[in-house]
Amino acid sequence: MAEPRWKAWLERHKRSGRLVGPARSLQARFALSYGAIIVALILFLNTYPVLISQNLMFQSKEDTLRRQADIVTSTLAGSEALTAEGVEANLTKLGLTGVDRIMVTDPAGLVLYDTSQLDNASGRYALLWEVVTALHGNDVFRSEYREDAFRSRAASPIVYRGMTLGSVYLYEYDSEQALLLMNFQDNLRTISLLLCAAALVLSVIFSKAVTRRVGELLEGVRSVREGQYSHRVSVSGRDELALLADEFNELTDRLQTTEEVRRRFVSDASHELKTPLASIRLLTDSILQNDGMDPDTVQEFVSDIGEEAERLTRITEKLLALTRLDSGRAVARAAVDVGGVARKVERMLTPLARAVNVTLSLTLEEGCRIWALEDDIYQVAFNLMENAVKYNLPGGQVLVSLTKTGPAGDTVLLRVEDTGVGIPEEDLPKIFDRFYRVDKARSRAAGGTGLGLSIVRDTVRLHGGSVSVRGRAEKGTCFEVRFPLWREEKGETP
Template identity: 60%
Template structure:
């Protein structure tokens, strides 16, 4: 037990390699990816929308101003100032945020709404103005230094001739601040979600891996030979189903182990008895100096009988071992009637010696998919037992008939029968109802086990019941073989 406990401790998985950490990291990585997308995509989309709307707005305003100024062949500072300051600025919603420049064809500033810059009569060395004077409309927007900086320029055309350019510039910190606040709120929400997800992932992964750990511990306990251990996992998911399958597996293992131990114990006991008899007889011969020849012959005859019993036990044990481990033999259609005739002929001397009458009622065309040797073994064991454990002058009735898609083999005797309490156990290995009588008849307690296991290998089943008013009735049912291309059903 100490060694098992030591093994369990040494097999403990480090946390960095545990499935709990992997589950938690998986949850965290997925949520982190979602939050990263949440913090970038809406902001980028919002910026693009703002850029597009502001560039379009400024372009529209610049076009309106240019169209309004294109009323004469030349532009003067007074006419431009009169129009923009007098009537335009009051109608613009963003008048407090924009700067308007108007230039002549040589890029000299005729009007600047930002009076503090004092740029009038200077040249506007701006790429947008240069492009506008060449006849192009230009608009752009960017986010820089905590504000949306947008600009647009358009030429002032009079009868197809460029007489100037209008440049509009906007510095919008309020809308930029609103977008920054949204981004900050998203970041705060993301941090809160990350903390919650971290806690929940640890809790959920620990709950999940605890159930897996229970299964793992149960497997290690059963591996050490404690087949009675069971694991209890609640729920209706795959892990609970896995726990149920594990418990069923341990049930099978426990049953198999109990059968194995009982089999080894029974086999050892059965082999020990004839060996002890042989040892006792040989010691008697060796230790008796003046033993007459008839006594020696009797002792040697007894040794031969015990050796024969050992041989029968060994052969039947080998038969059971082959049935448990060997691959299934290729099955062929076999007429059961022919097999039963051979068995009846083989047992005739034994039946006559015991004054037992063997009666047969064998129907034709009872064909099953099996091997002839296996069917012979089933019939021989049942019919031999019916003869051996019968009473002098008794009868054995063997019948074979077809019933629908089944072939039924029935063996009845008029012996003393089997007690009701013993009927469920007679197919257990080494189980004998009357041990003294079974040994006297040469029985090993393995014949009926061979019958049951052999029948099962070929899709059959064996049943037993008391026969009224006396005796026992065995019935073996096999799937019937259809010769006309039919298959085993």
């Protein structure tokens, strides 16, 4: 059964265009994002340190060559004219090391001295940009990294009493430090590749872990959408996804409870409606199938049909009242005097109380006003007081009191007590459930539907109040309803 359901889900999402492909999945996006970040970091690590190392090397070369050029120019600037013999004698005594080539020219650029063994330019003119620049009185330095070696050049003018006597040109070819830089770069590349591979593997693992947990939540949503309200998800950890899973499980708990209540409500409502309809059908069939039925019996049957119709009407009206309360529609509220409402209910129930030999006793404090709909408060008081009368004992009492209570006197308390047989302790938590009856036979005989106390509870909650029930110390039951007090002097409208 699982495979056809999965295929149906797949086809439905394909048609709606909501199916997530591999390239658009969270896992792919996580992996691509991490990969892009890792690649950027690797490129940075493989370029910035190398560039810094090169710049440091260039700076070191410049400092070394400039210092050696200053030594040569200082040595040769002691005479008015430069000669090949004099330059060679001075530089031989000086004994500079670490430089691959030293070349000295006169003011015209003619090479007087050259240490190069491969391309000795002695006796020729030096056609080098560095030499020309130095003969114009400027110091020059240039270094480059090319063909696995550092090639550095420096040139300085030889000045004596403001006159340029010639120039000094120094050249250094360094492959050893270039090799060190290359090894450093290779090591960085190797380490970067290893780190990149490890990071990509970890990113895939991490993205799979995250998307797997998201997938579990998504699968849970699909199951609940298909009506499996008992489905629960288990996401480990203490992060937001784990909290989301907990919230999801709490939501499914409420959905499951609501669904069970709905099914029970529909079943109970169907049963309650079926009973009077079946009675009406039976009575009408009896009348139709008995042509010789005497008028008194027909009248009795018609009277019974009327009573069942009235019962059906009461059930329907209370179901409609519960539907209105469940919808939470806004009502036009006003300041309601609860004491006045209780007196109206007393007048309505006095004939019923006399008929069953029950005494109604009211103790009402003045000024107990609340912000509500008067018809709703009337229904609350009527249901509680009617039940107290109908389920009382002959000669019993119904005690109704209305007071202000609370630390600041900001709560209206309506208490309805009876001296009847009471409600068993184990039934007290259930009496506000819809269609619940403590004594079904007695409730049906009294015309009860099992909906009155549900209407009381939902109506009280709609107006920001609360209702509770308890047994009395003597025989009987006590209902207490609390509402926020409306203070006219402050003009409060909750």
